[in-house]
Amino acid sequence: NAGVTQTPKFRVLKTGQSMTLLCAQDMNHEYMYWYRQDPGMGLRLIHYSVGEGTTAKGEVPDGYNVSRLKKQNFLLGLESAAPSQTSVYFCASTSWGTNSPLHFGNGTRLTVT
Amino acid sequence: DAKTTQPTSMDCAEGRAANLPCNHSTISGNEYVYWYRQIHSQGPQYIIHGLKNNETNEMASLIITEDRKSSTLILPHATLRDTAVYYCIVRVAYRTGNQFYFGTGTSLTVIP
Numbered sequence A: 001n002a003g004v005t006q007t008p009k010f011r012v013l014k015t016g017q018s019m020t021l022l023c024a025q026d027m028n029h030e031y032m033y034w035y036r037q038d039p040g041m042g043l044r045l046i047h048y049s050v051g052e053g054t055t056a057k058g059e060v061p062d063g064y065n066v067s068r069l070k071k072q073n074f075l076l077g078l079e080s081a082a083p084s085q086t087s088v089y090f091c092a093s094t095s096w097g098t099n100s101p102l103h104f105g106n107g108t109r110l111t112v113t
Numbered sequence B: 001d002a003k004t005t006q007p008t009s010m011d012c013a014e015g016r017a018a019n020l021p022c023n024h025s026t027i028s029g030n031e032y033v034y035w036y037r038q039i040h041s042q043g044p045q046y047i048i049h050g051l052k053n054n055e056t057n058e059m060a061s062l063i064i065t066e067d068r069k070s071s072t073l074i075l076p077h078a079t080l081r082d083t084a085v086y087y088c089i090v091r092v093a094y095r096t097g098n099q100f101y102f103g104t105g106t107s108l109t110v111i112p
Helices: none
Strands: A004-007 A010-013 A019-025 A031-037 A043-051 A054-057 A065-067 A073-078 A087-094 A108-112 B009-013 B018-023 B032-038 B045-050 B061-064 B070-075 B084-094 B097-102 B106-111
Touching: A004 A087, A019 A031, A019 A087, A019 A108, A031 A073, A031 B097, A043 A065, A043 A073, A043 B097, A073 A087, B009 B018, B018 B032, B018 B084, B018 B106, B032 B061, B045 B061, B045 B070, B070 B084
Parallel strands: A010 A108, B009 B106
Antiparallel strands: A004 A019, A019 A073, A031 A043, A031 A087, A043 A054, A065 A073, A087 A108, B018 B070, B032 B045, B032 B084, B061 B070, B084 B097, B084 B106
């Protein structure tokens, strides 16, 4: 099993450009999450999904959109990138179990110039 | 609101036990405590979790106080490969789903 796979691994955008980050998991997990991590800080939740076709806002949702059209995929979109969105983005997934841990991907490093 | 509070950094001698504390004074009765670690900029790696009772697995032990307001992660025999940032996390169940709140973590350095 590959676990949680994020693509791309690195990306550089110019201010105002758009892009989509893809997260794919092969563990049949219901829950999926997008986090961002800035230097010296912990991970902050952007958006999450409890199942196909459903999404919800986390702590820092502004400037991002998400979609969960298939159970195994969770997409994070930036419609008009800003330098403040320069960060490392992590995707995670977990199952319905009451105490199931999160499984993380290896991150996408995004720089907005 | 910070759900968890951890010291910024700690050192531990190789071979000794590393005890990493975490305060979660606002935790509710059904909220789990999880511990993860992150090496360099890789994705966080799960270590252990618990609700009320102390827990042990092949990686670590988790001691939760009786009032559940704090916990301690114990790495019994720290090695150089345990140098990492350790995160104490509270999982909160909302009507819209479970959310996992990360603190700022403790940077553990294991010294030869």
